[in-house]
Every structure is written in C-alpha cells, then in structure tokens.
Amino acid sequence: MTAPASTALFEPFSIRGVTSRNRIMVSPMCTYAATDGLASDWHMVHLGQFALGGAGIVCTEAAAVSPQGRITHGDLGIWNDAQGDALEAATAFLRGHGAVPAIQLAHAGRKASRQRPWYGNGPLGEADLARGDRPWPIVAPSDEAFQDGWLVPAELCSDEIAVLVKNFADAAIRADRAGFDIVEIHGAHGYLLHSFLSPLANHRTDSYGGSAENRMRFPLEVASAVRAVWPDRKPLFFRVSSVDGAAGGREIEDTVALARALKRCGVDAIDCSSGGVVPKERINAHDTSHGPGLHVPFAERIRKDADIMTIAVGLILDGPQAAEIVDNGRADLVAVARTVLDDPYWPLHQARAMGIDDDFRNWPQAYGWWLERRAKGLRILPGGNGDA
Ligand SMILES: Cc1cc2nc3c(=O)[nH]c(=O)nc-3n(C[C@H](O)[C@H](O)[C@H](O)COP(=O)(O)O)c2cc1C
Numbered sequence: 001m002t003a004p005a006s007t008a009l010f011e012p013f014s015i016r017g018v019t020s021r022n023r024i025m026v027s028p029m030c031t032y033a034a035t036d037g038l039a040s041d042w043h044m045v046h047l048g049q050f051a052l053g054g055a056g057i058v059c060t061e062a063a064a065v066s067p068q069g070r071i072t073h074g075d076l077g078i079w080n081d082a083q084g085d086a087l088e089a090a091t092a093f094l095r096g097h098g099a100v101p102a103i104q105l106a107h108a109g110r111k112a113s114r115q116r117p118w119y120g121n122g123p124l125g126e127a128d129l130a131r132g133d134r135p136w137p138i139v140a141p142s143d144e145a146f147q148d149g150w151l152v153p154a155e156l157c158s159d160e161i162a163v164l165v166k167n168f169a170d171a172a173i174r175a176d177r178a179g180f181d182i183v184e185i186h187g188a189h190g191y192l193l194h195s196f197l198s199p200l201a202n203h204r205t206d207s208y209g210g211s212a213e214n215r216m217r218f219p220l221e222v223a224s225a226v227r228a229v230w231p232d233r234k235p236l237f238f239r240v241s242s243v244d245g246a247a248g249g250r251e252i253e254d255t256v257a258l259a260r261a262l263k264r265c266g267v268d269a270i271d272c273s274s275g276g277v278v279p280k281e282r283i284n285a286h287d288t289s290h291g292p293g294l295h296v297p298f299a300e301r302i303r304k305d306a307d308i309m310t311i312a313v314g315l316i317l318d319g320p321q322a323a324e325i326v327d328n329g330r331a332d333l334v335a336v337a338r339t340v341l342d343d344p345y346w347p348l349h350q351a352r353a354m355g356i357d358d359d360f361r362n363w364p365q366a367y368g369w370w371l372e373r374r375a376k377g378l379r380i381l382p383g384g385n386g387d388a
Contacts (some may be wrong), residue, residue, distance in 0.1 A: 005123035007323035010347075010356050011331070013056065015268050015309065017233030018181045020056030020100050020333075023326050024347045026185065027271075027313050027335035028062040028104040028239075030075060032116040037077020039086040047090050048239065050340055051099035052364050054347030057333070058099045060087070062106035062186050063175075064378060065167040069107030069192065072116045072160040073133045079167065084174030091179030097364065102182035103175045104239070105168055105226070109192030110140035110153040110201070111276075123150050139208060141195055141218075147279045159262065161208060161218055164192070169225040176231060183230055184237035185222060185267075189276030189285055193219040194241055197258065198277045200249045212254060220261055227266035238262050239271040242298035245281035252301055259306035269332060272299040285314065286338075292317050299331040311335050319350030 010022045026047075033042045036329030043060070050058045052374050064070040065079040070077065077083045089100040108114075113135045115121055115128055124135040139160065140153035156164070172183050189194040195201035197220045200210050208217050219238075227236055240258065244250045259270045272295045287294055292315040299312040312331035322334045340346050351357040360368035360375070378384050 007327050007354070007356070009319065009323040009326050009334075010351050010354075010362075015235040018100055018235055020058040021098055021349065022054070023333045024055050024322065025057035025102070025333050026050040026055045026059055026187070026340055027337040027360060028059045028061050029337050029341070030071065032072050032074030034074055034076045037067070037070070037079065037083045038075060038298065039073065039083070039090060043087075044090045044093060048093045048097070049344040051094045051097035052367075053334075053340065053345040054351065054362055055099055055340070055345075056347075057102050058094050059102035059104055059182070059184060059335075060090075062104050062108075062173070065105055065107055065171040066164070068136060068139060069109070069112060069167075071108045071112055071114055074116055075108075077170045078174050078178075081174060084178045087175075087178040087180075095179065095181075100182060100340040101180045102184060102208060102237070103178075103180045103278060104184045104186050105171050105175070106186035107164065107167070107192040108138075109190075109195045110138055110146050110151075111146070111152055111190055112136075112138045117134040139243075140192070141204050144201065144203065146190065149262060155204070158206065158208070161221075165218070165221045165225045168222045169229045172226045172230045176229075176234070180234075182235045183226060184239055184271060185219075185226060186239050187219050188239045188241040188271075189272045190241070190278070191276070193222060194277055196242050197254075198241075198250055199384075200244055200246060200278050212257065216258055216261055219258070220265055223262050223265040223267050235268040236266060237269045237271050238267045239273060240302075241274050241276055241285075242272045242302065243274050243283065244277050246273045246278045249277065252298060255298070256302055256305045259302045259308050263306060267308070267379045269311055270299075270302050270306070271311040271313060272331070272334060273300060273313055274298065288315065291315065292321060293325065296325055296330050300329075303329070303331060309333075313337070315339075319354045322350070323354070364382070 038109040063076040094101040120376040138153040296316040299310040303310040311333040313335035
C-alpha cells in the first residue's frame, strides 16, 4: 500500500477534549532511571526532547501503581503523591512545547522484581544485591513463575484485587493533578492485567479465571475505575497484546472481544502490541523478525471489528510508512519507541523529508529561525539543490 499525496499524519487530531498537533505518539519506554519511583531531571530531559522533536503525544514509561508492581528498582512510580508532584515539571514542559502529556499506568505482576535489562533482565541475584537491589515478593493471578528460576508469585485473593483496582484509580487521580491529559493502562506484555487475560498465565477457578469473560473481569474493573475518576474531557487508552503468540494463548478474536468490552467501559483507543506472557512466542513487542509495521494488521482488525480507535506500534520506521497507516484507516495514531531513541527529532525530520515543513515552521522557534536561514543560504551555493 502507498501513502496518499497529502497526509493526515501531520494534521491535528482530537479525542474527547484533547487535541494532538499530529498523529504521532511517543510510545512508553522504561528507562529504569528513577529512585523510589520518583521522576528526576533525567525524565524531564528524556521526555522533553520528544516534545521539541515534534511528537504530538509524549507518553511516559510504565509508571507503577504500587511498589510491588515495579519491574525493577529503577521504574517510575505513581503510588504516592510525591511521585505525582515530581512529574509536574515534565507535563508543563511537554505542554509548553506543543505535546500532549500522557502517562502509562502499570503493574508488572509476575514479571516484577527483576534486573534492569542491561544487568540481565532476569530475577535479581547476588550481583544485584551487591548493587543494593533486593528482590521483593510478587503477585499474579496464579502461583506460577513466568519461567523456571524466576520468583514464584503469590496468587491474589479477591480483596487484594479490589485494592489493586483502587491503586490504578488513585494513580489516575494523581496523574490528572500532575497535568497529564491522557492515561494509558498497560494491559500488555505479560504484566499483571495481561496475565489475568491469558489462559497461559491465569489458572484461577473463581470469578477472575476460567471463561474469557471471567479473565477479562479484573482488567475491565480497572478500566472502569480509572474512567470513573479520569476527567471526561481526557482520553483513556489501553495497551493490549493483540495476540499471545503461543499455542493455547489469546488470539486476535479474543482481543476484538476485549476491545468491545473496553469501549463500553469508556476506553477511547486500543494500543496494539503483542506477546510477553510466556517466554517462547512467535511475536512480541520488540520483534524484528516480522519486519516493519508488524502490529499494523492487528490495529486494523481491532479498529474495524470493535469499532474503536487504535494505535499501531512496532517498527514504524519512516514518515511514508506512518502516513500509509493513518491515511488508509489502518490505525488512528502511530506510536514510535526505538525509532525516536534513534532520532528524537524523527517527527520533524519526517515532515521535512515529505515536503510538509519546508520552512522549519514546526521546529522550536529558537532552532527553526536559524535552520531556515541556513537552508536558504546553502541553496544558493553552487550545486545547492534546495534541500540543505
Ligand atoms: C527502551 C524501551 C522501553 C520500553 N518500555 C515500555 C513500557 O514501559 N511500556 C510498554 O508498554 N512498552 C514498552 N516498550 C515497548 C515500546 O513501547 C514499543 O511498543 C516497542 O518498542 C515497539 O516499537 P518500536 O519498534 O518503535 O521500538 C519499551 C521499548 C523500549 C525500546
């Protein structure tokens, strides 16, 4: 498929009472740089660069709704007011530079209490203890480890599930106070909510396990509780693993059913990723083996069959590819992660390459003023081709 000559990718896009300057969202990306869940200057600069780079929506990394729900000791948290307050400077900066601030609310479930990726990505061990990183007890729908050698989680009882629902809602209240305009609930990648959804991780026999309806109960309770406290004018996103990518796991039809139910709870858009619930899978969030745009067919299918907005993510590498996705109605937004780690100015660079921002008017004024003059000067040099 080819992108049409003009594109909606760089045009404003509204959901509820919030307008993004374009359809590009910076996807949640853990940086494992927080102390006690608190955002620091690192988070401000890390997120801020993406606002300067032209993204429409900038989403924080997964912010844990309880200390137990962190993946690592370095995760961002929003389980107390001080953590919410520490994010205010970042939301003000993002908004001040034209981006919509979004936050992902998360609980890592049986994949909590782990090493930062560069220390091994597995359970915390002796070397981590020496760094001061102690393991903590973890929880899940069933008392089954993610894989051999990993911590065995305690099975949550229904009272504890009710507390977790409230943890998500309280986190959303703090996110509102901190100035975020979009909440994304993390329901993917094998973390707590996804592990309830998947028959590969949920072997409960109570009302939270067994049938598809029962397995959806907790994630839907979370979505409803967040929607109840999240202002009406603000969008609510939900990230899914569109498929588990493993035998006996969830397939796209299950996610279409989930998306319909989430829509009834007031969720506005489904962010379509994959995998993460078991160690061996045929597709996952960071997969490169399926090539660019690997989750786009899922976003397209969910959008069509559940009649809900979707976000496509995964190996979206250039502007024409992104434009093709939104212009052909395959998703409403595109999200980029490693793509903007590689080039935080990716949205602006793509707009320019596609002839949409010839005079640098979309750049931060303090940069664009200079770059436009430099470009004009370079164009009149012998051999200048007009695209300095
Ligand atoms: C450094 C890094 C951290 C990530 N952390 C999160 C996260 O906190 N929450 C989440 O849902 N996905 C997370 N992801 C997955 C990305 O949001 C995205 O879905 C994935 O990287 C595919 O997009 P890409 O090909 O543009 O990188 C992370 C990815 C990277 C590279």
